[in-house]
Amino acid sequence: MLPGMTTQYGIRPTMKDVAARARVGLKTVSRVVNDEPGVTPETAERVRSAITELGFRRNDSARMLRKGRTASVGLLLEDLGDPFYSVLSRGVEEVARSNGSLLFTGASAEDPQRERELALAFCARRVDGLVVVPAGDDHRYLLPELAAGTAVVFVDRPAERIGADSVLSDNAGGAREGTGHLVRQGHRRIGFLGDLPQIHTAAERLRGFREAMAAAGLPVAPGQVSMGPTDPASVAAALDRLTGGPRPVTALLTGNNRITLEVLRRLPALPYRPALVGFDDLELAELLVPGLTVVAQDPAGLGRTAAELLFRRLDGDAGPPRSVRLPTRLIPRGSGET
Amino acid sequence: MLPGMTTQYGIRPTMKDVAARARVGLKTVSRVVNDEPGVTPETAERVRSAITELGFRRNDSARMLRKGRTASVGLLLEDLGDPFYSVLSRGVEEVARSNGSLLFTGASAEDPQRERELALAFCARRVDGLVVVPAGDDHRYLLPELAAGTAVVFVDRPAERIGADSVLSDNAGGAREGTGHLVRQGHRRIGFLGDLPQIHTAAERLRGFREAMAAAGLPVAPGQVSMGPTDPASVAAALDRLTGGPRPVTALLTGNNRITLEVLRRLPALPYRPALVGFDDLELAELLVPGLTVVAQDPAGLGRTAAELLFRRLDGDAGPPRSVRLPTRLIPRGSGET
DNA sequence: ACTCCTGTCGACATCGTTGTCAGCTTGGTA
DNA sequence: TACCAAGCTGACAACGATGTCGACAGGAGT
Numbered sequence: 001m002l003p004g005m006t007t008q009y010g011i012r013p014t015m016k017d018v019a020a021r022a023r024v025g026l027k028t029v030s031r032v033v034n035d036e037p038g039v040t041p042e043t044a045e046r047v048r049s050a051i052t053e054l055g056f057r058r059n060d061s062a063r064m065l066r067k068g069r070t071a072s073v074g075l076l077l078e079d080l081g082d083p084f085y086s087v088l089s090r091g092v093e094e095v096a097r098s099n100g101s102l103l104f105t106g107a108s109a110e111d112p113q114r115e116r117e118l119a120l121a122f123c124a125r126r127v128d129g130l131v132v133v134p135a136g137d138d139h140r141y142l143l144p145e146l147a148a149g150t151a152v153v154f155v156d157r158p159a160e161r162i163g164a165d166s167v168l169s170d171n172a173g174g175a176r177e178g179t180g181h182l183v184r185q186g187h188r189r190i191g192f193l194g195d196l197p198q199i200h201t202a203a204e205r206l207r208g209f210r211e212a213m214a215a216a217g218l219p220v221a222p223g224q225v226s227m228g229p230t231d232p233a234s235v236a237a238a239l240d241r242l243t244g245g246p247r248p249v250t251a252l253l254t255g256n257n258r259i260t261l262e263v264l265r266r267l268p269a270l271p272y273r274p275a276l277v278g279f280d281d282l283e284l285a286e287l288l289v290p291g292l293t294v295v296a297q298d299p300a301g302l303g304r305t306a307a308e309l310l311f312r313r314l315d316g317d318a319g320p321p322r323s324v325r326l327p328t329r330l331i332p333r334g335s336g337e338t
Numbered sequence: 339m340l341p342g343m344t345t346q347y348g349i350r351p352t353m354k355d356v357a358a359r360a361r362v363g364l365k366t367v368s369r370v371v372n373d374e375p376g377v378t379p380e381t382a383e384r385v386r387s388a389i390t391e392l393g394f395r396r397n398d399s400a401r402m403l404r405k406g407r408t409a410s411v412g413l414l415l416e417d418l419g420d421p422f423y424s425v426l427s428r429g430v431e432e433v434a435r436s437n438g439s440l441l442f443t444g445a446s447a448e449d450p451q452r453e454r455e456l457a458l459a460f461c462a463r464r465v466d467g468l469v470v471v472p473a474g475d476d477h478r479y480l481l482p483e484l485a486a487g488t489a490v491v492f493v494d495r496p497a498e499r500i501g502a503d504s505v506l507s508d509n510a511g512g513a514r515e516g517t518g519h520l521v522r523q524g525h526r527r528i529g530f531l532g533d534l535p536q537i538h539t540a541a542e543r544l545r546g547f548r549e550a551m552a553a554a555g556l557p558v559a560p561g562q563v564s565m566g567p568t569d570p571a572s573v574a575a576a577l578d579r580l581t582g583g584p585r586p587v588t589a590l591l592t593g594n595n596r597i598t599l600e601v602l603r604r605l606p607a608l609p610y611r612p613a614l615v616g617f618d619d620l621e622l623a624e625l626l627v628p629g630l631t632v633v634a635q636d637p638a639g640l641g642r643t644a645a646e647l648l649f650r651r652l653d654g655d656a657g658p659p660r661s662v663r664l665p666t667r668l669i670p671r672g673s674g675e676t
Numbered sequence: 677a678c679t680c681c682t683g684t685c686g687a688c689a690t691c692g693t694t695g696t697c698a699g700c701t702t703g704g705t706a
Numbered sequence: 707t708a709c710c711a712a713g714c715t716g717a718c719a720a721c722g723a724t725g726t727c728g729a730c731a732g733g734a735g736t
Contacts, residue, residue: 012487014691014692024715027718055486057461058693062693065693065694065721066692070399080428086420089418089419090419102460104442106441107431122440123395148393149350261622264622283421283599285622287603287626288626289627365685369685371723376685396723399721400721401722403724404722679735688725689726690726695720696718698716700715705711
C-alpha cells in the first residue's frame, strides 16, 4: 500500500469523498482534477492531498456520460494474429493514441454475424468512431449509428451498401503488376491462387490478374484459376490442381500471405518449381532461396490513413464519403524471375 | 435510412424517448431491453416497435456507471505489430470475447511512462481487469487499482515490486535447451546475443545460457555475450563483435525474434557461417536453407492463459498470486546442427 | 363483501461526473 | 460609507441507465 493511503478494498473513492476530506465543494474538486482556473493555490493543494491520500481516480464512465464523447475508437478486423492485420492495427493505434483516444479491438474471424455483434457492442459503448475491415457484404445495420454521429471508416475492403469513407490498397493494380512481371519473364501459362471470391480483395486481385493476362494476349483457362478458403488443406489441393493435369502452369500468382506461405511449404513436393509472385510481403521473404518476389501492400499505411480519416471526421469534416487508394509495390527478389 | 426510422442526425434516442413513444414507463423499457420478466407480451411488443422505429441502442456508458462492472479488459503490450505480441493478443481477445468482455488495446513501446499512462487510462475507464506485458520495473502505481478491485495479470515478464498473477515462458529453461543443443553439436565457443539486460526475459535467457555453458564445463568470455537494443544497427554491430576478433564464436544463440531476424539478414556478409539457434519461432523458419532451429514459445498460450487467470479472478478467486510458467520447445531444423 | 395474493407497471432515487448559476469575499473606487 | 467588479466557491440539475418500492388491477378464497 502506498504511504498515507486510506483506501478500503473494493470501494473506489469518488469526488464526493475527496470533497469531504478536503472540506471543499464537489465542483471545486472537479475544477482541480480538470485543471480549470479559478481555484486558489491553497485550496487546490488541499484537494490534491486528499486525492493522493484516498487514491482517487476519476471515473471516466461517468465523465463520458456527462460529456457525450468517449475518446475511444473501435477497430474491427479479421484476425489480430495475422501479420498483415497486426501491422495495420499498429497504425491505427498510433494515430488513435496521438489523438488522445483509447482503442477497442475485436476480431470478426471473417464472420459477418460476429462483426455485426462487435460493431454494435462498440457503438453501445458509444465509441466516437469505428475502423472496420468488413467481413460481411451488407453494412446497412450501421446506418443508424452513422446517422447518430458515429464516424465509420472501412479499410482493406470497401463498404457494402452504405456510404462511408474507405481506404484500400490498389489490389487490381498490384495483381496486374505482379502478373505483368511474370509475363515479362516469358511465362504464358500463369496460375492465380486466390482467397474466397466473395472477399473483395480476392475478387479485385483476380480482376487485375485477368486484365494483365488479357493485355498480354494470353488466354486464361478455367484450370488456371482457383479461388477458395485459405486453410492449408484447401490451398494444397488447389495447388495440386494448378500444377497437375495435362497443362500445368509454369508460374503462380498467390493471392495473399496465407496462401503464399502454404504454397511455399508445398513447393518442394512438386514435380517442378513454378515461378512465384506472392501478394503481401513476408518477413523472411528476402532470405529464402530464391528470394520471394512479392507485391507488397503497406498495412501500416492503411491503418494510419484510415485512422487519420476517422479523426478528420471527428474534427467536423462533413464532406461526401472519401475513398483513398494506396499503391502497392512490386519487389523482385528472385522467385518470379525464372 | 432504414424503413420507418425517425432518427434525427446527431441525437441518439434514450430510453425516455422510447418510453414516451410506447406510452409506458421508463422502467418498463429497461425491462424489455434487458429481457426481465414481468412485462405482458403486448406491452413488450409496443416497446420493441418503438425501439426499432427510433433506432434506439442502449448507452452502455450509463449502464456501466450504474452497474459497476464494465465488461471490458485492457491489454497493454510493447508493440501490436510484433508477430509474437500480436499472436499473444489474439489469445487474450479470444478468451475475453468468450467471457463477454470487450478488449482495450494499447502499446507501451517499451516506455514505462507510456505504460503507466495507458494503464491508468484503462483504470479510469474502469476496466474490470488488465493484462500487462510490463515495460517498467516498478508497478506500485497499480497498487491502488488492485486494492480497488481491478484484477491484474502480468504476462511474458513478471510483475516488479507488486504481488500479482503472472504467466511467463520458461525463458531460462529454453535458453538452456537451445545452448545445450549447440553444445551437443560440438560447439565450444558459443555466443549469446540478447536484448537489453534490464528486460526480464533477456536476463533470464542469458542466465539459462550461462547455466548450460557452465554445466558443459565451457567458459564464457565477455566477448561471447552482447546485450543491447534490438534496432538493426545495434544488432549488426554486436554480431560483428561476436564473430570478429581473434576468437570468433562458432555458434550463436539469439535472444528474440527481432535479433534472430537481423542476424539472419547479416549472415551472408559474415566471413563464415556460425551455427544458429534463435529464441522465438519465425513463420518461414522451416523454409530457409538451412532451416532455422529455434526455441519456440507459445505466444497464443501465454495470452490465453493470462486472460483465463484474469477471468478466474473476476469470478471471485481471491487466492494468493499465482505464477504460471509455460514450457518452451526446441525445434531443430538445421541451422543449429552444423 | 372482504381480504389476500399475484402479476404489471411506473415514480423516484441513484451511479460519479460536469455545466450553470448564484452567493460570498475581497479590494478598489467614488 | 457605499458600491461595484473580480475572483472563488458550492448547491443543484443533468447525463442515461438500473434498483427499490409502492400502486393498482384482477382473481381466488373465505
